[in-house]
Amino acid sequence: MLSSFLHDHDGERLSCVSGGGSKGGGDGGSNGGGDRETATAVLLHGAGNGSKERLLPLLEEFVARGCRGLALDFSGHGESSGELRELSLRRRFEQAVAVIDATVPAEGPLILVGFSMSGQTVADLAGHYGERVVALGLCAPAVYSAEAWPVPFGNRDGRFSEIIRTPDNWRQAPALGVLRAFAGRAVLAVPGTDTVIPPAVTEAVAEALATNAHFTRFELPDAEHMLGLWFREHAEDRQRFVDLVLTGLGDRGRTQGRGQLYVHD
Template sequence: MTAAVGTFTLEADGERLACTVVEPAAPARRGTALLMHGGGSSGKHRCLPLARELAVAGCRSVVFDFAGHGESTGELGQLSLARRARQARAVLARHAPDGPLLLAGFSMSGQTVADLLGDPDIGGRVRALALGAPAAYAREVRELPFAAPEFTATLRTPGSWRSSSAFETFAAFDGRAVLVLPETDEVIPAEVTDALDAALRTRAAYTRLTLPGADHQLGGWLGTHPEHRALVAAALLSEA
């Protein structure tokens, strides 16, 4: 089955966001998946292989570049966790305004998944989520630009992540949840991963996958390892 790929731009949050929609060959029967890349030099291109994998299984997918990344406008240093959530909401409002949702987030976007899940206008539509080497951030940095000294200082404060909203939000989720981890993660502390694991086990239909040989850059890894990509897609779309 060949997926149809369309590219669009969206004016939102004072930026022009570059979006790609991957449509299955047959009408989508599993809802829409929003796949969100991590921070730094990442971009939507890292999510496209998984989006195509989901399309083969009948799931429509949307990916986009956050402001300051890829083909979108903006400066990375002026982005914030709150702006990321606003931009993701705008993309959903344009490309998936109704119907079931699947959310997938890599690294920094683990927090963005939690922010969307906690939104009363979105959370009730979410049937499944996948978190790839996810991060969690202190509540007090939510509005801070990434370039702000206070943002970095808080991240460097031991245990600051414990105030993240992600743990409470994921603990309340009762849909399908997949935690995808690399064999070695040089970025996310093990105690953060353990806390997220514990939260996801509370109510969700939960699967934990560890990919042998992978590192923190899981989006790129899945792009070059089709067997792992298929495994993640099957776990996310499982009806069990």
């Protein structure tokens, strides 16, 4: 069963949901209770009109498999306060860290799942939490240059948009280095049609994950970019994705072997 709560951070009230363990409070106090060795799956929505709401069926799948589960609306999204134009990649990272630190048992293992823009946030969190991160699930992910990271999203014609529209600007993304170094379980979900993420970005992410991780590429030929909506509406694919993310997780989630596997749905 999932429970809703609020977490105050940096002048914003973030709407969150958790399940599978003692619910953390939203007051920035002590960590939630429960088994410290139980992995917490943290689900992070994409940009635009993205929200945690569409990810709840996926979160429930992780909880049903014995994981703790956690999802939040970034400020300016869903039921959280704030203005989207004031959000940035840095603030997304900081908000996710604030909620995780307040609700997940200290040193507890983490499974990070990110959609679209949150591919960047997953990489930021993986770099921050290090060996606590035992698995990654990246769904049509984006990565961005260091130049873009602190800039508020603003309007469509603002500085952030100017930076990310610069051809090949993403190739210098620090996130790619983090993904190359990651040595746990990693699944990359790739839609058959993606008009948002350039194919070169997807291939760069795949190449990075294949370097050290126990990596699976999960192809969804009939899906489009918004994989959160796809998984909400397609239970079999949703279950398969969770199966893949959890495959081989043992000692605090570390996998015993490395390599690359392609799965075509």
